[in-house]
Amino acid sequence: MRVTVLGTGTSTGVPIPGCSCGVCSSEEPRNKRLRCSIFVEDQKGSGGVLVDTSPDLRIQALRSGITDVKAVLYTHTHADHVHGIDDLRSFNFINKRSIPLYGLPEHTDELLRKFSYCFIKNTAYEGGAPPQLELKNLEPAETLSLDSIEIVPLLLHHGSARVLGYRFNSFAYLTDCSHIPEESGAKLRELDVLIIDGLRERPHKTHFNIEQAIEQIEILRPGRAYLTHMSHEVDYETTNTMLAQASSIPIELAYDGLTLDL
Ligand SMILES: [Zn+2]
Ligand SMILES: [Zn+2]
Numbered sequence: 429m430r431v432t433v434l435g436t437g438t439s440t441g442v443p444i445p446g447c448s449c450g451v452c453s454s455e456e457p458r459n460k461r462l463r464c465s466i467f468v469e470d471q472k473g474s475g476g477v478l479v480d481t482s483p484d485l486r487i488q489a490l491r492s493g494i495t496d497v498k499a500v501l502y503t504h505t506h507a508d509h510v511h512g513i514d515d516l517r518s519f520n521f522i523n524k525r526s527i528p529l530y531g532l533p534e535h536t537d538e539l540l541r542k543f544s545y546c547f548i549k550n551t552a553y554e555g556g557a558p559p560q561l562e563l564k565n566l567e568p569a570e571t572l573s574l575d576s577i578e579i580v581p582l583l584l585h586h587g588s589a590r591v592l593g594y595r596f597n598s599f600a601y602l603t604d605c606s607h608i609p610e611e612s613g614a615k616l617r618e619l620d621v622l623i624i625d626g627l628r629e630r631p632h633k634t635h636f637n638i639e640q641a642i643e644q645i646e647i648l649r650p651g652r653a654y655l656t657h658m659s660h661e662v663d664y665e666t667t668n669t670m671l672a673q674a675s676s677i678p679i680e681l682a683y684d685g686l687t688l689d690l
């Protein structure tokens with residue numbers, strides 16, 4: 429299985445347009461963060477599933493050579509996770525098939541409301557072919573599969589909102605969360621690799637900060653862990669130096685373009 433990390437930035441991305449802080453003006457390539465998404469495939473180049481459609485989807489697909497999206501697994505419907513939805517058209521054109529989109533019922537409802545042109549045929553609509561997409565409700569008790577990969581959706585809390593994390597065999601991806609319910613934690617044991625929300629050092633109402641992310645990693649005890657969804661307050665080099673001392677479990681910041689072969 430190959431996991432490609434397509435983006436690791438918070439909702440604004442990093443650098444933030446107009447910001448001249450040290451991280452935003454840094455030359456370090458790993459301080460440049462597109463909006464959060466990953467791509468998971470059975471084998472490199474076999475086609476796979478996209479987690480979320482970030483506003484940066486087009487450039488992410490070009491950078492990582494993605495040509496076949498078999499499904500999209502949504503975590504939730506905040507703008508930074510959804511608004512690249514129209515860029516799925518490219519994969520419709522290339523692969524000549526529609527793409528199923530999975531999410532909790534409240535997520536598919538909101539996608540239908542906000543992007544009705546993708547789902548409801550409008551014969552009066554001229555030009556600019558809409559994407560060919562199908563909404564599929566997913567409940568945390570269900571599992572999906574992609575080739576040899578078992579996909580387990582996991583209910584998480586992002587403030588008071590319900591969000592899905594996903595386990596893929598021995599790898600799990602938990603972005604945008606501030607609480608992991610016990611029944612989800614029970615499905616996160618014996619992981620080789622965990623990617624988890626770690627927004628910044630200061631606390632936040634709807635995201636784990638770095639200290640809370642480390643606490644969760646210590647509870648779940650994966651083989652190794654990476655943080656994602658970082659703001660411009662997080663400098664790659666200095667934070668990684670701190671993380672190297674923080675736990676007996678290896679923890680690092682994820683970065684755009686990171687690939688994991690599992
Ligand atoms: Zn987000
Ligand atoms: Zn900045």
Ligand SMILES: [Zn+2]
Pocket residue numbers: 504506586604
């Ligand atoms: Zn969010």
